[in-house]
Amino acid sequence: xxxxxxxxxxxxxxxxxxxxxxxxxxxxxxxxxxxxxxxxxxxxxxxxxxxxxxxxxxxxxxxxxxxxxxxxxxxxxxxxxxxxxxxxxxxxxxxxxxxxxxxxxxxxxxxxxxxxxxxxxxxxxxxxxxxxxxxxxxxxxxxxxxxxxxxxxxxxxxxxxxxxxxxxxxxxxxxxxxxxxxxxxxxxxxxxxxxxxxxxxxxxxxxxxxxxxxxxxxxxxxxxxxxxxxxxxxxxxxxxxxxxxxxxxxxxxxxxxxxxxxxxxxxxxxxxxxxxxxxxxxxxxxxxxxxxxxxxxxxxxxxxxxxxxxxxxxxxxxxxxxxxxxxxxxxxxxxxxxxxxxxxxxxxxxxxxxxxxxxxxxxxxxxxxxxxxxxxxxxxxxxxxxxxxxxxxxxxxxxxxxxxxxxxxxxxxxxxxxxxxxxxxxxxxxxxxxxxxxxxxxxxxxxxxxxxxxxxxxxxxxxxxxxxxxxxxxxxxxxxxxxxxxxxxxxxxxxxxxxxxxxxxxxxxxxxxxxxxxxxxxxxxxxxxxxxxxxxxxxxxxxxxxxxxxxxxxxxxxxxxxxxxxx
Amino acid sequence: xxxxxxxxxxxxxxxxxxxxxxxxxxxxxxxxxxxxxxxxxxxxxxxxxxxxxxxxxxxxxxxxxxxxxxxxxxxxxxxxxxxxxxxxxxxxxxxxxxxxxxxxxxxxxxxxxxxxxxxxxxxxxxxxxxxxxxxxxxxxxxxxxxxxxxxxxxxxxxxxxxxxxxxxxxxxxxxxxxxxxxxxxxxxxxxxxxxxxxxxxxxxxxxxxxxxxxxxxxxxxxxxxxxxxxxxxxxxxxxxxxxxxxxxxxxxxxxxxxxxxxxxxxxxx
Numbered sequence: 001x002x003x004x005x006x007x008x009x010x011x012x013x014x015x016x017x018x019x020x021x022x023x024x025x026x027x028x029x030x031x032x033x034x035x036x037x038x039x040x041x042x043x044x045x046x047x048x049x050x051x052x053x054x055x056x057x058x059x060x061x062x063x064x065x066x067x068x069x070x071x072x073x074x075x076x077x078x079x080x081x082x083x084x085x086x087x088x089x090x091x092x093x094x095x096x097x098x099x100x101x102x103x104x105x106x107x108x109x110x111x112x113x114x115x116x117x118x119x120x121x122x123x124x125x126x127x128x129x130x131x132x133x134x135x136x137x138x139x140x141x142x143x144x145x146x147x148x149x150x151x152x153x154x155x156x157x158x159x160x161x162x163x164x165x166x167x168x169x170x171x172x173x174x175x176x177x178x179x180x181x182x183x184x185x186x187x188x189x190x191x192x193x194x195x196x197x198x199x200x201x202x203x204x205x206x207x208x209x210x211x212x213x214x215x216x217x218x219x220x221x222x223x224x225x226x227x228x229x230x231x232x233x234x235x236x237x238x239x240x241x242x243x244x245x246x247x248x249x250x251x252x253x254x255x256x257x258x259x260x261x262x263x264x265x266x267x268x269x270x271x272x273x274x275x276x277x278x279x280x281x282x283x284x285x286x287x288x289x290x291x292x293x294x295x296x297x298x299x300x301x302x303x304x305x306x307x308x309x310x311x312x313x314x315x316x317x318x319x320x321x322x323x324x325x326x327x328x329x330x331x332x333x334x335x336x337x338x339x340x341x342x343x344x345x346x347x348x349x350x351x352x353x354x355x356x357x358x359x360x361x362x363x364x365x366x367x368x369x370x371x372x373x374x375x376x377x378x379x380x381x382x383x384x385x386x387x388x389x390x391x392x393x394x395x396x397x398x399x400x401x402x403x404x405x406x407x408x409x410x411x412x413x414x415x416x417x418x419x420x421x422x423x424x425x426x427x428x429x430x431x432x433x434x435x436x437x438x439x440x441x442x443x444x445x446x447x448x449x450x451x452x453x454x455x456x457x458x459x460x461x462x463x464x465x466x467x468x469x470x471x472x473x474x475x476x477x478x479x480x481x482x483x484x485x486x487x488x489x490x491x492x493x494x495x496x497x498x499x500x501x502x503x504x505x506x507x508x509x510x511x512x513x514x515x516x517x518x519x520x521x522x523x524x525x526x527x528x529x530x531x532x533x534x535x536x537x538x539x540x541x542x543x544x545x546x547x548x549x550x551x552x553x554x555x556x557x558x559x560x561x562x563x564x565x566x567x
Numbered sequence: 568x569x570x571x572x573x574x575x576x577x578x579x580x581x582x583x584x585x586x587x588x589x590x591x592x593x594x595x596x597x598x599x600x601x602x603x604x605x606x607x608x609x610x611x612x613x614x615x616x617x618x619x620x621x622x623x624x625x626x627x628x629x630x631x632x633x634x635x636x637x638x639x640x641x642x643x644x645x646x647x648x649x650x651x652x653x654x655x656x657x658x659x660x661x662x663x664x665x666x667x668x669x670x671x672x673x674x675x676x677x678x679x680x681x682x683x684x685x686x687x688x689x690x691x692x693x694x695x696x697x698x699x700x701x702x703x704x705x706x707x708x709x710x711x712x713x714x715x716x717x718x719x720x721x722x723x724x725x726x727x728x729x730x731x732x733x734x735x736x737x738x739x740x741x742x743x744x745x746x747x748x749x750x751x752x753x754x755x756x757x758x759x760x761x762x763x764x765x766x767x768x769x770x771x772x773x774x775x776x777x778x779x780x781x782x783x784x785x786x787x788x789x790x791x792x793x794x795x796x797x798x799x800x801x802x803x804x805x806x807x808x809x810x811x812x813x814x815x816x817x818x819x820x821x822x823x824x825x826x827x828x829x830x831x832x833x834x835x836x
Contacts, residue, residue: 348576348607351626355619355669396615398607400576414580432615433766463617464659486758490773525767527774529758530722534732543723550614 006285013289020296021304028331033374034419035426037327048324056315068314072410073307079408082342086146086408092139099132105288119247127253129180133173134256140169147341157339157364165298171287178264179280180257185220185265188272197243208236209244218251218258220265305335306409313410330419333411334371339364343403343413349396360393363403363413369393370420373427380427383562391429394421432554433524435561441499444519444553447560463548465541466509472545474538475506481532481542487525498522502532502542509545518553522546568693570639570684571631572600573649575608577795578642584834585795588819589641589686591832596694596702600639603630608640610648617655618662624652625666625677632678639684641819643794646685647719650726653683685720687793687818688729691737699744704827706746712821713752713787714738715778715801717794721756741818742791745825752785754778761800775804783813793818 029045032038056065071077080087103111103125111118111125118125147156183189190213191201200206203223211232214224251258264271271277295301309332321329343363344350353361360369369390373380380387397417404413425434439447465471482488482501491498500508500522508517517523523546532542578585593600609623627649631638640646656663656677667677690699716738724732735756739749760774779801782790790813792798798815805812823833830836 349612349623351606352609352612352619352623355622356616392615396612398576398611399580400607401580431765464662486774487763487770490770490777492770492773521767525763525770527718527758527760527763529718529762531718531758534722534724541723547613548617551617554615 009285009289013292016293017295020293021301024296024301024305024335028328028335031331031334031371031374032327033330033334033370033416033423034327035422036323037330037419040324040327044324045328048322049328052312052325053315061315064314065311068311069307072310072314076408078410082406082408083146085142086340086342089139089142089146092135092142094139096132096134096136096139100129100136103132104129121248121251123249123253126249126251127255130177130254130256133176137173155359156341157368159299159339159368161294161298162339165291165294165300168287168291168294172284172291175280175284175287177257177260179277179284180254181260181264182268182271182277182280184218184251184254184258184261185268186272186277187219187221187268189277190219190221193244198239208232209239210236212236212240213244216250217248218261218265220261220268222269299339301335302338302409305332306338308332309336309409309411326415329412330416331374333413333416334367334374336409336411337364337367338409340408342406342408346402346406348398348400348402352396356392358389358392360389361396362393363417366393366397366420367413367416370416370423373420373423377427380424380429383428385562387427387429388558388562391424391431394424394429395431397421432550432558436519436524436553436557437521438561439519441516441518441520444557444560445515447564448515448518448556463552465545466514466548466552469510469512472506472509472540475503475510475540476538477503477507478537479503480535480537481506481540484531484535486529486531487522487527491525498525502526502546505546505549506540506542514549514552517549519557523549523553568597568689569599569601569636570689571603571605571634571636573605573608573627573631573638573640573642573645573683575640575642575645575795577644577799581799582795582817584820585641585798585817586834588817588823588833588835591828592819592823592826593686593689595826595828596690596698598639598689598694601634601636603634603636605630608642608645608648609652610644613648613651618665620648621652621655621662622666622669624649625656626670626675628653628678628681628683629670629675631681633675637682637684639686639689641686641793642796643685643717643720644796646683647727649683654726685729685793687720687737687741690818690822691741696740696744699741699822703744703746703822703825705825707821707825708746710747711750711786711788712742712747712791712816713750713782713785713789714742714755714791715759715782715793715797716756717792717797718758720794738791738793738818742821745822747789747821747825750782750785750787752782752787754781759794759797759800760804761796764800771800772804775800779805779813788814789821790815791818791821792816 029042029049032040056062076087076090079090104120107118107120115125120126120129190210191206194206194209195201198206198209203210210219210221210224211228213219213236214221215228215233251261295303309329312329312332341362341364344365347353347362349361353359359365373390380390394417399414399417401414404411407413424430429435436444479501480503482503485502488498488501498521500517500520502522505517505520505522508514526543526546528543528547530543533540533544536542572589574586590600605627607623608627609620612623613620627638638649640649656666663677670676684693716735720727720729721735722732724730729735730737733756742749754777757778758774759778760771762771763774764771779790790801792801792815798817801815802812805815820833820835824830824835
């Protein structure tokens with residue numbers, strides 16, 4: 001590979017990477033999450049961010065930013081507090097990868113300047129390169145191990161490009177080790193060096209030196225397999241000390257590549273003939289370049305977004321954020337989320353998500369759904385099963401705040417869910433208590449009438465009380481339930497006031513006309529105070545029935561809503 | 568006495584003072600609290616899917632059962648929810664079986680002996696009014712307190728077994744134990760309005776307003792609560808009003824002050 005071509009390729013991929021980063025950073029100011037973000041123009045968000053950064057840098061908050069940089073960004077204390085395995089694994093990846101990048105990838109720019117005696121084939125550099133690579137691999141395995149053993153119902157979220165990037169990272173590491181192993185064992189690489197430094201490639205002439213390199217440096221010469229000839233060894237060592245020793249340590253210190261080279265030794269001639277060194281080199285370098293180009297569009301963009309987010313947390317004043325700053329922080333949060341799913345493990349409604357088979361309830365999934373709706377505001381225009389599941393994620397959240405508390409990058413997820421709920425309501429997916437008000441009880445009943453079988457839910461195991469007429473057959477219509485109902489008492493006269501009384505609801509059930517009750521204001525505005533049930537002289541479980549009716553309505557009216565929307 | 572403390576979702580997120588004051592008061596009265604990795608009590612999903620509600624509640628019961636502890640919750644909605652789940656599991660063997668199978672997937676099983684209690688009965692009957700009176704060193708003499716019962720603890724009485732559903736005295740007894748005066752007020756057993764606030768805010772506000780007005784007209788200086796939902800509904804609905812709000816206080820805060828605990832340990836300014 002020519003140096004010019006390599007430099008060109010590096011510059012092009014660096015340029016594309018920078019453009020990608022700029023594009024992604026621009027989304028922090030363009031993406032609008034939450035109803036309050038919709039009215040804030042781009043320039044207000046930009047000026048809020050720049051102004052905020054300046055104000056924080058030149059204020060008494062500077063120590064806070066420094067502290068955040070050391071404790072949160074470098075030492076990852078939030079992750080440490082949560083999972084020691086993940087923390088160590090993450091630190092390994094971070095340190096291993098950065099050190100490889102700086103000391104190996106940028107050897108000419110950095111390492112050679114700091115250590116003028118640098119040679120890739122000399123210790124400690126030979127050993128360190130293997131160490132950094134091994135540490136990175138170990139870190140990846142630790143993090144992946146800690147993420148395994150998840151129930152199928154709470155899967156890890158994945159974004160497009162994540163797998164490709166992981167594959168590229170693996171390719172870079174594996175090809176690097178293989179390349180080094182091939183170079184160790186390759187006779188061709190040996191002759192390339194003798195040509196350059198001794199001006200010969202004659203096997204006989206180089207026999208003494210070859211004896212040394214076969215015995216001590218792992219080159220797999222087919223004719224030098226057995227015990228080395230002591231004379232040749234002594235003769236060769238002299239030449240070795242003159243010509244090679246200053247640049248070469250024994251490759252055994254490459255504790256990963258050297259064992260691999262032993263495994264490759266039997267086939268190294270074939271590999272040499274196939275030009276393996278060149279191909280591995282291409283693979284290694286181009287995987288690096290491709291990874292660089294793709295980086296802004298994968299999960300690994302968090303390497304940039306997270307420090308920004310953590311520093312912004314450290315810089316934030318104690319008061320509430322301005323609406324412009326909050327809008328930007330939400331957009332930034334969607335990039336800063338690593339998808340580690342620690343939030344999901346602590347989520348208060350995780351068992352409910354498992355039972356409903358709806359991962360959209362889990363925070364890490366909800367974050368992506370919130371972002372997707374912000375990026376594609378018309379993506380949930382249809383009322384369908386997908387929209388229903390996403391909406392359930394929003395309004396079944398109990399706002400317990402455990403996700404925010406646990407997030408290792410300190411994202412304000414509670415604020416995010418609030419904003420997402422607003423966006424979903426705006427897109428026509430509010431909580432059921434809201435959308436049920438789109439029609440009157442009579443209109444809902446009509447909509448059900450058009451589809452026989454909609455009330456099969458009555459025989460559903462989910463509604464055991466309502467499904468049995470004995471539950472309310474004892475009702476004597478005495479109106480006690482209605483008389484003690486605070487909702488009836490305070491129902492008011494304005495539109496949207498209470499339509500049926502509890503006693504009327506019971507009567508409808510008695511007559512088998514449950515469809516007329518499902519969409520009623522009484523059912524959906526029931527305070528569940530249990531006055532009716534407590535006072536019923538016949539012991540009818542009025543409130544329990546009301547709650548069952550809601551469950552029935554959610555399913556049957558929800559289906560009707562899906563059917564009846566305009567195409 | 569030793570309980571697993573079930574805080575639910577609302578208290579840690581929106582009313583940490585309730586947790587602080589509960590821990591402070593119970594600690595002083597010799598009640599040990601254990602923290603378990605509980606999840607949502609199930610109440611929010613009850614209107615959508617009855618079985619999901621029971622599953623969520625049952626998982627909490629199973630966690631307590633595994634630890635060999637009874638449950639104490641300061642939240643009346645969590646209390647009612649867990650008690651209701653127990654009833655549904657008892658009266659529906661098929662449901663019980665399905666829930667058992669769900670729990671078995673993570674190695675849990677339904678306990679038979681876990682008792683779910685609310686903070687107030689534990690204080691009144693477990694610790695006992697005499698012990699509380701004895702612990703009071705700074706009685707709130709002269710303070711006129713309206714005790715708000717909260718629906719989900721009081722009713723349905725065959726599920727909650729909290730106190731007499733029509734003429735309860737438990738909360739007033741506890742108020743009097745602090746040295747304060749428990750005022751008589753007609754709406755003491757009414758709903759605070761919170762459960763319908765999302766569906767119909769004006770209606771909820773009318774319910775809340777009626778209660779606050781009644782307490783005030785009955786001469787109360789303080790509205791005492793023992794549920795995060797009721798408490799926050801009273802404080803939020805009075806905020807920004809023309810009148811000075813009627814003070815609200817969580818019962819363990821009132822008791823803590825009477826026991827001479829420092830206000831900041833009770834989450835008070």
